[in-house]
Amino acid sequence: MLTVAGVEFESRLFTGTGKFSSSQLMLEAINASKSQLVTVSMKRIDLKTGADDLLTPLRQAGVRLLPNTSGARNAKEAIFAAELAREMLGTQWIKLEIHPDPKYLMPDAVETLTAAQILCERGFIVMPYVHADPVLCRRLEDVGCAAVMPLASPIGTNQGLVTEPFIKMIIEQARVPVVIDAGIGAPSHAAHAMELGADAVLVNTAIASSASPIEMALCFRDAVNCGRRAFEAGLGRVQTQAVHTSPLTGFLQQ
Amino acid sequence: MSFVDHFARIERDKLLLALYSCTAADVERALVQPEGNLQSLLALLSPAAEPYIEEMAQRSAALTRQRFGANIGLYLPLYLSNLCANECDYCGFSMSNKLKRKVLNEQELAAEIAIIKSRGFDSILLVSGEHETKVGMDYFQRVLPLVKQQFSYLAMEVQPLEESHYRKLVEQGLDAVMVYQETYQAETYAKHHTRGKKQDFAYRLATPDRVARAGVDKIGLGVLLGLDDWRLDALMMGYHLDYLERHYWRTRFSISLPRLRPCTGGIAPKVHLTDLGLVQMICTFRLFNQQLDISLSTREAPSLRDNLLPLGITQMSAGSSTQPGGYQVPDSQLDQFEISDDRTVEQVITQMRLKGFNPVFKDWESAWIVPKMRV
16 A cells, blocks of 8 residues: 555556546556556646546546646746646645756756745655656755655657666665656566666556547556565565576574 | 847758758668757658658657657647738738738727637747838737737737847746748748848848747747749758757747649749659658647648658648638738638537547647746
8 A cells, every 4th residue: 555645545656637638538547457546737727617528537536636837937937836736736745847958847846846846845645746856855855755756767759768777776764765767668667667776657648549539548557566565575586697696505493 | 139149040052952961871871860960861852762751751750759649639720910011022911912901909809819729729820911100019019919819829920029129028928939940041031031021031031039048948940942942942942940949949840831822923943843753852851850830720731631640740830810800700811821721619619530640739838938927
């Protein structure tokens, strides 16, 4: 069981809502994934009417919404988006995303830390999307973030755990859940992240852009479960040389 | 410093020669590393790339799907005026054309907005002829707040303005500026723009720099396909895009690929861009730039638009009128050009869904970026 800010989740697979060909398909994929935390972009929600083709089915599905600030390019915009989300969706939870660069969508560390501090002071449950920077993650923990969400590789690229050495450091040091976000393109990537000890993964493009999103959601569900079980079971040490089954110093035990 | 200085160093004749002397081997090398590579852009726009168009289309479709998902943004143009102080021989709004001239007043604007909103649109492109005195900053500053109250995304396609003017409009909610160079070939440009401020090729060429410096979120580039060699114009637009992305890394960009259409008093295209050529352009720009928005207007026929959908397009207009007041009172005498896809919004959406695409009306919230906002 995963606990974030006092809330328990049976599933360690978080999912997104973008890029699907229809709301119905999105809902079916989310149901198949068993995900209980789903991100939704504030920029897609109609602020004037509150009506939205994403929100209604998600609410009916009973999943917890994690509004994100995608589109915000600095702390000021992200904070405003978070306040809008709290007012419109009635949730304190916010996935903090600030990427001023439209090409690689790299998160802005300086603005993210500034926004995180202010949002935490205002009572938000903040889950920041960041580069896999171990120092930044510790500083985000210090200001009160409920989790950290380092990227595996750039958003939507399906490149997998390019940042693995730094992800390991973040996991090793973390005092809050570590959710691997962005770049996970295959169930094997997700399983590997979980084997490393990540608390959860967030997957969107790999499911939504698949030729069969529902089947892919099932695959990710299973991969995340397998990866977590392997981590809990304890993986063997990786060595470069063979280990003799008949050790030379066995006689010392006799 | 602007693209004008950079442009002056581009040797057009060398590019033209390189374009038409590309070989299959050049294209194959280009396909290995097309992203952000101007040499690859040239090869993929060349005639030598035509046998590779199916491969380019497959890759373009996959890249677009991965980056943008199944989403297609929908927008509608709202023509504010057909007044124009320029003489351009391809445009129905040219000042010497005998047609009824109109500038929407506040009541007429409200009526147009109400109709557009009733069709579900949340993204609007304000268009006008280029007439600084009657449809200039005073008018824009009057109407922008009225429009912005109703739409979360507001783009403009009007005459080039000063940087300070763009700044003022950003404060009122301007999100995007479309400024099409028409052609990057100065001699051709001079031939088609025979009167008015639009004759100033360099001022127009430097406009995206001014727009970017003013903090506008997105800039749209375009060439009018048919005025001159489309391969060379497209290549130069690629140079322009490359320059802008390197200098303004926070700005988003889009391109539009309008083919010259019949209009009142208009010329016939000098160069005919075939459907194959249009596909080549779309796929080439997607391979060159994965995050680029590519727009498709109602200039193209319904069946072609449906078939182009998966190849790299990210934005479409539907149910458009190209005349001021045209949503309330259709009157073809006021049109800028003839449209080819006159299907209703519902018909376009139905077709879109049948092809597995998700029509998106709302994909932006500029309320976040209003400078006066308090943290």
